[in-house]
Amino acid sequence: MRFGLQIPNFSTDEAPGVLFDEVVAKATAAEESGFDSVWVMDHFYQLPPLGGPSQPMLDSYTLLGALAARTRTVRLGTMVTGVTYRNPAHLAKIVTTLDVISGGRAILGIGAAWYDVEHEGLGFDFPPAGERLDRLEEALQICRALFTEESPNFTGTHYRIHEARNIPRPVQPGGPVILVGGGGEKRTLRLVAQYGDMCNFFGDAATFAHKVDVLRRHCKDVGRDPAEVTVSRLSTLMLTADAEETASTKEFLRQVGADPGASDVGTEDELVARVEELAAAGVEYFVWNIPTGTADTVRRIGELLVGRFGD
Numbered sequence: 001m002r003f004g005l006q007i008p009n010f011s012t013d014e015a016p017g018v019l020f021d022e023v024v025a026k027a028t029a030a031e032e033s034g035f036d037s038v039w040v041m042d043h044f045y046q047l048p049p050l051g052g053p054s055q056p057m058l059d060s061y062t063l064l065g066a067l068a069a070r071t072r073t074v075r076l077g078t079m080v081t082g083v084t085y086r087n088p089a090h091l092a093k094i095v096t097t098l099d100v101i102s103g104g105r106a107i108l109g110i111g112a113a114w115y116d117v118e119h120e121g122l123g124f125d126f127p128p129a130g131e132r133l134d135r136l137e138e139a140l141q142i143c144r145a146l147f148t149e150e151s152p153n154f155t156g157t158h159y160r161i162h163e164a165r166n167i168p169r170p171v172q173p174g175g176p177v178i179l180v181g182g183g184g185e186k187r188t189l190r191l192v193a194q195y196g197d198m199c200n201f202f203g204d205a206a207t208f209a210h211k212v213d214v215l216r217r218h219c220k221d222v223g224r225d226p227a228e229v230t231v232s233r234l235s236t237l238m239l240t241a242d243a244e245e246t247a248s249t250k251e252f253l254r255q256v257g258a259d260p261g262a263s264d265v266g267t268e269d270e271l272v273a274r275v276e277e278l279a280a281a282g283v284e285y286f287v288w289n290i291p292t293g294t295a296d297t298v299r300r301i302g303e304l305l306v307g308r309f310g311d
Helices: 016-032 060-070 088-102 116-122 129-148 188-195 205-221 243-255 268-281 295-309
Strands: 002-007 037-040 075-078 106-111 177-181 198-201 230-239 264-266 285-289
Touching (some): 002 016, 016 060, 037 060, 060 075, 060 088, 075 177, 129 177, 198 205, 205 268, 230 268, 230 295, 268 295
Parallel strands (some): 002 037, 002 285, 037 075, 106 177, 177 198, 230 264, 230 285
């Protein structure tokens, strides 16, 4: 079992330099505590539950490149890149550059994108869901080709490359791990089975077990061993002192539009039991964001959960 830390929000109370120092402190705390990876969101506006567009948001890949220079062992990725934001060949170059800077620690997390507000605000096209999934499939093929082939060609409906070069090559043999985000059972999980090394979706234990079963069926249909795909789950984690605080925190999550069932909220004993329940449902890789936590909180979670369950 492995664990990742997602850093989803940034303080509004500090100068920009201090803001980055806080991010570094959390990332290095994760590394020192045994987390396998550090993730950031690929958004240009902050999400509504965390304050919306008036709150700070740093560019994902610029931030990951900086974190690559400040860390040594954690893998680095976005949870997840929106396919609508970048030409996929350019994205492959960006992630390859991150792999080189980090000495082979990059992960390409990618999904069909969903945050229509920032698309409209910043002028990105936001096509219907079906087209976004079509674009995702083409992007997965292009990125894999640029990670593994010398001068690939590809002609799709939305993207094309011709004798494309990606030099220097990625450090990781075969290129960075590709994680596909999203739990759509007809298209997204089939794309995972066809092209992904990892997948990520949300939900409680029952939801997760169902989606893992769907993924396994897709793998069987395309002739792939399901064990080749690492199954991860992203959730918000909040450590509470007692049952009363657990109940009030879950109520707060409901008020801001979050699903408490898809979050991990509880005392130390409750969180240990939660991890055991989810692992039994098929979660192999836990990724947590801790929006109200500090670097010390990250270390505490590392000691409580990563130290207990980690490989």
